Amino acid sequence: MAEFEPVSTLSDFQKLDDADILEGYLDGFHGMAEPGSDKSPSYCHGWLNGQVDAGFREPSDAQKELALAFQTL
Known part of the structure; x- marks a missing residue:
């Protein structure tokens, strides 16, 4: 998953x-293993958000930046 740039804009x-x-969100929320290079950047973005929402990890700086961008719409 590290091969993808985090989504922040x-x-x-x-x-x-x-x-x-x-799909990624649901897998991340339910504790599935970190995705590999066989998954898309979209899946990985969803997986990370699912992990955060389920309490498995803290939000990254990129996730915080994106959340702030949505708040300014």
């Missing part, structure tokens, strides 16, 4: 695939 977020984000 609205323009980067808009390039992601909603279905992959949802």
